[in-house]
Amino acid sequence: MTDLTDLGIAAIRDGVRAGDFSAREVATAFNARVAGAKTLNAFLVETPEHALAAADEADRARAAGEAPKPLAGVPIGMKDLFCTNGVATTAASEILAGFVPPYESTVSQNLWDAGAGMLGKLNMDQFAMGSSNETSAFGNVISPWRRKDGGNAPLAPGGSSGGSSAAVAARLCPGATGTDTGGSIRQPAAFTGISGIKPTYGRCSRWGTIAFASSLDQAGPMARDVRDCAIMLEAMAGFDAKDATSLQLDVPRWEARLSSDLKGKRVGIPKEYRVDGMPAEIETLWQQGVDWLRDAGAEIVEVSLPHTRYALPAYYIIAPAEASSNLARYDGVRYGLRDLPEGAGLQDMYAATRADGFGAEVKRRIMIGTYVLSAGFYDAYYTQAQKVRTLIARDFEQAWERCDVLLTPTAPSAAFALGEKSADPIAMYLNDVFTVPSSLAGLPAMSVPGGLDGAGLPLGLQIIGKPLDEQGVLNAGLAIEERAGFAARPEGWW
Amino acid sequence: MSDYRIQGDTGEWEVVIGLEVHAQVTSNAKLFSGSATAFGAEPNTQVSLVDAAMPGMLPVPNRECIRQAVRTGMAIDAQINRWSRFDRKNYFYADLPQGYQISQLYHPLVGEGHLDVSPDDKNPEAVKRIGIERIHVEQDAGKLMHDQHPTRSYVDLNRSGVALMEIVSRPDMRSPAEAGAYLTKLRSILRYVGSCDGNMDQGSMRADVNVSVRKPGEPLGTRTETKNVNSVRFVMQAIEHEAKRQVALLEEGGTIVQETRLFNPDTGQTRSMRSKEDAHDYRYFPDPDLLPLELDEAFVAECRASLPELPDAKRQRYEAAGVSAYQAGVLTAEVESARWFDALLAAGAPGAQAANWVSSELFGALNRLGKGIEESPVSPSAAAELLALVADGTLSGSLAKQVFEVMLETGEAPAAIVEARGLKQTSDTGAIDVVIADVIAKNPNQLAQYRGGKEALFGFFVGQTMKAMGGKANPGVVNERLKAMLAG
DSSP states (O other): OOOOOGOHHHHHHHHHTTTSHHHHHHHHHHHHHTTTGGTTTTTEEEEEEEHHHHHHHHHHHHEEEEOOOTTTTTEEEEETTOBBBBBBOTTTGGGGGTOOOOOOHHHHHHHHTOOOEEEEEEEGGGGOSSSSSSTTTTTTOOSSOOOOSSOOOOOOSSSSSHHHHHHHHHOOOOOEEESSSSSTTHHHHHHTTTEEOOOTTSSOOTTTTTTTTTOOEEEEEEEESSHHHHHHHHHHHOOOOOTTHHHHHHHOOOOOOOOOTTTTOOEEEGGGGGTOOOOOOHHHHHHHHEEEEHHTTOOEEHHHHHHHHHHHHHHHHHHHHHHHHHGGSSSSSSSSSOOOTTTOOOHHHHHHHHHHHOOHHHHHHHHHHHHHSSSTTTIIIIIHHHHHHHHHHHHHHHHTTOOOEEESSSSSOHHHHHTSSOOHHHHHGGGGGGHHHHHHOOEEEEEEEEEEEETTTEEEEEEEETTOHHHHHHHHHHHHHHHHHOOOOOOOOO | OOOOOOOETTEEEEEHHHHHHEOOOOOBBOOOSSSOTTOOOTTTTTOOTTTTTTTTTTOOHHHHHHHHHHHHHHHTTOOOOOOEEOOOEEEEOOOOOTTEEEEOOSSEEEEEEEEOOOOOOTOOOOOOEEEEEEEEEOOOOEEESSSSSSSSSSEEEETOOEEEEEEEEEOOOOEEEEHHHHHHHHHHHHHHHHHHOOOGGGGGEEEEEEEEEOTSSSSOOEEEEEEESSSHHHHHHHHHHHHHHHHHHHHTTTOOEEEEEEEETTTTTEEEEEEGGOOOOOOOOEEESOOOOOOOHHHHHHHHHHHOHHHHHHHHHHHHHTOOOOOOHHHHHHHHHHHHHHHHEEEEEEEEHHHHIIIIHHHHHHHHHHGGGGGSSOOOHHHHHHHHHHTTTTTHHHHHHHHHHHHHHHHHHHHHHHHHHOOBBBBOOHHHHHHHHHHHHHOOOHHHEEEEEEGGGGHHHHHHHHHHHTBBHHHHHHHHHHHHHHHH
């Protein structure tokens, strides 16, 4: 029998339905795999009992002849940004140390309702702020991938959903939830050779997901291939009256409508994404992607997104501005960390609690956000950034007159070594250069693995789609996936 | 138009007043959560995950709160903004779980409107128009309790997230009386509309009072803002004290500091709370958890259709029905009395007679009983029956008073009382003539004087006749017969 942990979501689902193996066998295999991978530090909390309970329910339902749920028998990993009822949730920050939510996020509840089980809570950059997982208060995740140079330097799994990317790549789970504010699903997916999709803003409810930047935050799946992403996204998405920005739309049947035949489709290549200093290997892969999509029947057109270079600065104003306000609630009064020095008053308690509880990158962004919203600076920064955001969205709208999807690289480099960029925030922020514009415009976008670089590390290609056209994105992703034939996987060194 | 002036050593000073009124929206649920809003509940029993700002919680606007604010805007003839937006006002305090208050700085729900007030009771026709700049909706904060523990403060979040309307006037008022009249009228309108219960002693309506002084004709002076004043009388006191303080300070050669002040109801004085230099930078920005609020035609139409008749329109209608301007003002000041009076009119009572009766008889009786009109033991329909018995001559005015007393005590219907106690007035000229003849026969001296030209004695004969008939004679018939018989 094959190792069950080598199977993806669709294979597990179908195998459990067919009775090839039981859901309990699957959960048991993944629980063991998680337990044996502590070196990677991908999980903050392991919940083997949760996975087993869901598995037993799936087995019971099958034995009783009940109609199978969409994810019956599939265990997944849950990013620690999602509040899970009775299971510690910290957003990888000390300030939420000991916080156990008495409620379940809508996205995680949707997954449990679909029959999935939880293997554990996944490590991440603190409050989803970071591109390398090094801002976690509980130690960084180590990528399962290593360069072929024999140096064994520990690599970043990307961020902020780095626990999710590492866990899926290392076969600790067949799929995991991620969240994407400026690229936090797509960049780690690219770094670890897996697929991940950020849907249109509003597809997945934000209720119960710890907020970073409300106007940008979107949940999405990270999995081994495009089909698995489609299956998982169907379970996660849906209208939620508890989120005022949730889209009141039915969830399309993305999996059933997957098709890699792109005849009649036009793929836009935005010329502004050819940035200085981009490694030749990424340039080459991008061209390869163009050829694959042409081979799939698509027409290739060059398009212009003229305001692209303003996207990153605008993002690093808007996201910190929202974060500075969203994170004000962590004040030591009602939950989480409270640091009350002897004889301290209210203001001292705030200062001590927040100084101790937040990591350096979180503090940096709170400071930036506070600054750009301050009297006298608001118009120069925040208002200006909102104008840029409007222009970015208009760029895309104009591009859609000429094409159906856009193809770009996901990130400007392959995975870097841990510590390599942590001293230089700007270098770290530049990792988001290709993912941020579609986040600002609220568009669906996904990363699929395209190949390996010279050091043997995965590189990803990004597909950006029209609002609500996750299907077009998934289909183009599938066309690449079929042609790239990406089968590389990290060696199990841990 | 106000000639209110502060007499200083250097001459007369004019007072300029603007009010920001916070009115708690009448709604079963909070502005952005489903929690209840009842006053006086046990601490922290009306708090949802959203109100406590738990991680990942999101606000969802409550339609009813928006509706009430829109209806209020319509009641002050204001512009209703079809597109408005919520902003966050950021500051740290223990009674503010989110670390920000959701409010509307840049694009309020309701724009420019106005209120016509009559500051002078003796001259209700003298109307002054007070401009209203805007009404926006926002969240209330929780409450700190400092008296529960020797060294700690406790927080009650029941009020956290309750919907408030902030109603911002123009600096159009020039005297404490005008400010008092504005606040009274505004409260009345809110209660008519049903968007706020107006209970100032429970804090569901409170005012921030902006006051400055200047020599008449000069530009506006620097203002101070006295926070959270919670009665009409206190608002008037605070203005008077603050204006006098400012005049004294300016005349000493001092300058007014733009600052926030507190009113002390025990002393009637204001004191400094914090100056502009200490003011927070609230870092307002659009709340990214909420989409802009867009009102569709049907919603606005429903709001308008659901508006009741408002005090000014009612007053005009009452006046057209023959009610005096003064009484119309009194009857419409409180929604409960207007409702009662409307029911009385609807039951067929004629305007002028009904207004006189309500103003003297009913209000007098309720005063004696210490009851509000909504608790009146006599219903409008019973009162209408009573008035009808007067109108058709069954009862005289004095008999009607007797019947009303019985109604107040027993709740019986007036016709039944008249029947059972034989209180019916008589218009039988034969019977009346017999009594008059007897009265004349018994008072020959008075008759001689009357016939000699002392006509004031007519009243004496009326009184004697009514007395002899136990008050049940129709006064009109008595007058008519007496005149004839006294003439001989």
